[in-house]
Amino acid sequence: MFYSGFNCLLVLNQENLFFEPHKRGLMKTPLKESSAANIVLAEIQPDLGPLTTPTKPKEIAQGEPWTPTANLKMLISAVSPEIRNRDQKRGLFDNRNGLPEAKDCLHEHLSGDEYEKSQPSRKEKSLGLLCHKFLARYPKYPNPAVNNDICLDEVAEELNVERRRIYDIVNVLESLHMVSRLAKNRYTWHGRHNLNKTLGTLKSVGEENKYAEQIMMIKKKDYEQEFDFSKSYALDDHVIKSNPGPNGHPDMCFVELPGMEFRAASVNSRKDKSLRVMSQKFVMLFLVSTPQIVSLEIAAKILIGEDHVEDLDKSKFKTKIRRLYDIANVLSSLDLIKKVHVTEERGRKPAFKWTGPEISPNSHGLSPVTPLAPSDLEGRRSSKENCAKNLFSTRGKPNFTRHPSLIKLVKSIESDRRKINSAPSSPIKTNKADSSQNPAPFPSKMDQLAAICKMQLEEQSSEPRRKVKVQLARSGHCKPVAPLDIPVNAELELTAPSLMQPLGVVPLIPSSLSSAVPVILPQAPSGPSYAIYLQPAQAQTISPPQGLSPTVCLTPPSTAMRSKDSTDAPSEKVITECTKSGVATRPGGVLPGPEKQGAKNQDREPAGERGSKRASMLQDSGSKKKFKEDLKGLENVPATLFPSGYLIPLTQCSSLGAESVLSSKENSGTLSPNHRIYSSPITGVIPVTTSELAAVNFPSFHVTPLKLMVSPTSMAAVPVGNSPALASSHPIPIQNPSSAIVNFTLQHLGLISPSVQVSTSPGPGSVPMSPRIEAVNVAPENTGPQQGRATRYDSPVLGQNQPNGQSVTASGAQQPVPVTPKGSQLVTESFFRTPGGPPKPVGSSCMDFDGASKTVGTLFVPQRKLEVSTEDVH
């Protein structure tokens, strides 16, 4: 079973070590630490050597040989022992080892066989590995104050790859706003500062585009096709069509972040091009789907425009798949997704599971709030609106940026909408209410309210957040917002979402407008401060089951095992995480042993579930079925998983805000627990969690009880340190409630051993876990990768990005960057930049208001944890 992936893993681990941003920063420079490096290199080379393509050896060989590359090598070398072993196993080691300097020459000197051996294996040249190397060069959370320019040529040279490959990586990173183009050949590294925001926006856009529905429809179709059901096609098509963008397919608009707009005019021309857009859409699919697992097939169909699934021409489909693999590799390197397999009636299909931070739908990627809540809606809306606002059509060629007038238009339109729509009344949130009630005109009021709420929350939670926010803003390139714009934006953010109807809304962005519509995200750096309330009614109403896969198994978990499975399996058939996946995809590369186990378990289950599924499915055709399932899920969920949701008092909430964030990572995902629960209890809850948990937690937990032991203290401690929010004030309390409940529940259920503590906090994202993991010191080989992974990413910033921007703290810590708020606190964050021109103030967004607005949310205990715990138990 030796997986080539193993290599990757090792590499990754090594990289992880390097990963600390700070260090990296140093590293990246070309260096000339050669002497030392050289030595190391010799050892390392095997790995690196492979990278150089035969064709290009010259580049590397000659000159400055080891500088930049050397650094990487050095880093890698650290891990060298492992690598060496690996190489030895392969037999490669010898060859390369001896000839560090001469890789170039190797092929010449070596015989065919030898040459072949010497050549880097395909895996060694994989985009994922390359991406890891690329990422290793830059800090996760770069100091904005520092020059973070990236010269593509240099990078390509240093990494010994064709520039074409670098484009692939950069394009994906660009889609996440982790880099932005400065000019030809030059990009600016932003790291993960904007990641949450971006993800939040993407989620909002994805929701607006009804991707969840599309996924469901596709699944349904597939399922029906299997059975020759032709019934629901019409519906499906309908849905899909409605969503599709301009060309009949969901189309594209490139979502931009304020401050992250393409600066180079040239860039704009291709904004709408596929890789970037595909990447965003792909990410959206994860964020929107409940299980957060997306199969390539479905993703490809949606990206192509599944309206014509039937006509799909194979070549197009294949091409799409190829592209998705490229994207997936990069995303995997970012630890945002990991490869898994979904077992369906038809068989096993490659899929990817979201392992990144969970994000609230709000444009404020930060807020932990549940998606369903009105706030979510608002967020969506805002994002959507933003999209609409920013129109820029890329499509044809257009380059341009949104015209100010357009923005104003949009705003006015939005305000009108608000007026028209009455805000949902959720008691909760003043925010909402405010937003909804107070139209644009009162932005200031809104802000105030939000501010107040925030303040209150913050008081409880902690100040760190602010810092965070500030930092974020900075990172966001906040600029002072124009007075006019600000108010409007604020309103939009707050109110708009509420107004918008998630499902009902058709993609605002008309295809005609342009493929690329920049979306302005309100950046709410802070997410922490939201109070979360649960409004079941709303939640239910609002979101239909998204992630449900048609195939999802409904079977109720009878036994403990079942329950475990149920959590996972139900929603998505069976998801098998590939250990190997690490190879190809592998950000974390390897899955920890635990995950594997989990996978096995899952596999088993599927059969049974499948049967049940089918039966149920047969009975009802698609949608009905789903609904039923959902209902069942709802029923079941509480029963089985019961801890699905909690209402959290504000006080708690306040802390929760932060905490939720923590949990959000795992849980939150896009959807907060409630969302999942309500929408599709079964699928949502169970499936998603499991895998994620496994992925994230497993390593540590999996290892042993020790991990499990994670002990509350550790948990509490960790979060605090890591997540800003937690750290802020009530770390313990916050977690306690939910975690305690969860634990209790789990224990009751027998899912976890008493000793084990589940923390709410852990998010899907590896991040949160990492700290713990590190502390624990767990993982053996298998885990190692993840650990490394976690470590690497996390280490830079403990709080890291996580999910709600919590990372802030971490970032703050890491980065020396001065946090001083620019302009208005948050405001600065959002604004448009026209290419070439200075950024304009877009919205207001900024604010914390986001958070405030979001006040309403439900905290649910992460079921995932449950699953996880289960696995752990196993």
Added chain:
DNA sequence: ACCTCCCGCCATGCT
């Protein structure tokens, strides 16, 4: 045999 996805041709569009 299928899954992945590297590789690099060549179109596109800016300079």
Added chain:
DNA sequence: AGCATGGCGGGAGGT
């Protein structure tokens, strides 16, 4: 025209 980008899909390595 030259160069930077990046779409695209053949075809090969891996499993």
